[in-house]
Amino acid sequence: MRFGGLTALNNVNFQINRGEVRAIIGANGAGKSTFFNCLTGVLRPTSGRILLNGENVAGMPSNKISQRGMARSYQITNILPNATTLENVRIAAQSRRHGWSMLKHRDGYRDLIDKAEAVLDSVGLRPKADELAANLSHGEQRNLEIGIALATEPQLLCLDEPTAGMSGAETHETMQLVRSIAKNLTILIVEHDMQVVMELCNQITVLHYGEILAQGTPAEIQQNARVQEVYLKT
Ligand SMILES: Nc1ncnc2c1ncn2[C@@H]1O[C@H](COP(=O)(O)OP(=O)(O)OP(=O)(O)O)[C@@H](O)[C@H]1O
Ligand SMILES: [Mg+2]
Known part of the structure; x- marks a missing residue:
């Protein structure tokens, strides 16, 4: 996905399997929301394919993508x-x-x-x-x-920082909520709280300047030296 001279997403080879709960993590500006915008038809990717149940939905209007079973929530509340x-x-x-x-x-x-x-x-x-x-x-x-x-x-639900701006108690409740709906859904979630990510997700994808830096289980990501260097530095 390019915005003029800026390549916001590059070479993102990504696959999510039915039933997975996967976190997308990465620093501010890494391209997480842009990724969701491409998946859900808010943006038309400048190149590449997005296959949902085998059908290329890249560039489809968002209502069509919604009818095919993909839904999302926004980083900034949209009601x-x-x-x-x-x-x-x-x-x-x-x-x-x-x-x-x-x-x-x-x-x-x-x-x-x-x-x-x-x-x-x-x-x-x-x-x-x-x-x-x-x-x-x-x-x-x-x-x-x-x-x-x-x-x-939806079959696939994309949640963009669902706990943004929430108190600790609210965050806990929302995570319980996500956990309960995850039983019947495939979920992609952007979340900054690493403890939440580690508890909730089977797989994590790390975006860094629009590219995939690492993918793996929470344990693998925690131990990944590159990830520690650029993102998890304590
Ligand atoms: N519509 C747009 N036009 C131009 N540039 C954009 C547009 N949307 C995003 N960008 C740029 O693309 C890059 C990725 O932005 P994006 O919002 O996807 O990051 P993010 O990972 O969601 O960050 P954050 O954690 O702050 O929400 C940034 O450099 C941003 O300025
Ligand atoms: Mg964002």
Whole structure:
């Protein structure tokens, strides 16, 4: 992925298998969010392929990629503040499932509400269903964003610093949440807290100036001399 003269991602040969929970780590500006933006159709990569279940989705519009089963949350919270918590999730469910046409069906709308309520249960926000999203706490808004992504029924969920700006207690809760949804999903997560990464993930990919510096298990990454030098220096 190039931005004019800047090569933000270069030669990123990367594979994630179904059921994996993988962290992407790397210093500020390493290219982590850009990687997610390419995967999810926010950016059109200047070259390369992105295969999702064998289909090249590079350069596809993000709604098409979403319909094929990839969802993401943003580093900076991206919700509809003037809609209720339930509506935020319901709209996302609608975009994925049947589009507008399903509203013609008698039970379609009820199905969407049921789906949205189930998602709110899974992210612990059911009691806040009728609250305007703007009135939720920062941590609740971050979890709502995960709910919005889940409502699109992804196979692969990309979480960009889901615990950014959270208190210690909120971070712990969100990590419990990610752990519970990881049972049925493939997850890619950008996370700076190394303790969280080590506990949560089976595999870690380290980005450094847009290139892959190392990939491996948490133990392998911790012992990797290059990684220690450029990223894990204590
Ligand atoms: N839309 C864009 N236009 C131009 N340059 C960009 C754009 N998006 C990202 N960049 C640049 O690409 C590089 C990678 O940025 P990116 O946001 O992907 O880093 P990151 O690893 O997510 O960092 P952070 O940990 O701070 O979130 C940076 O040099 C950034 O300035
Ligand atoms: Mg980023």
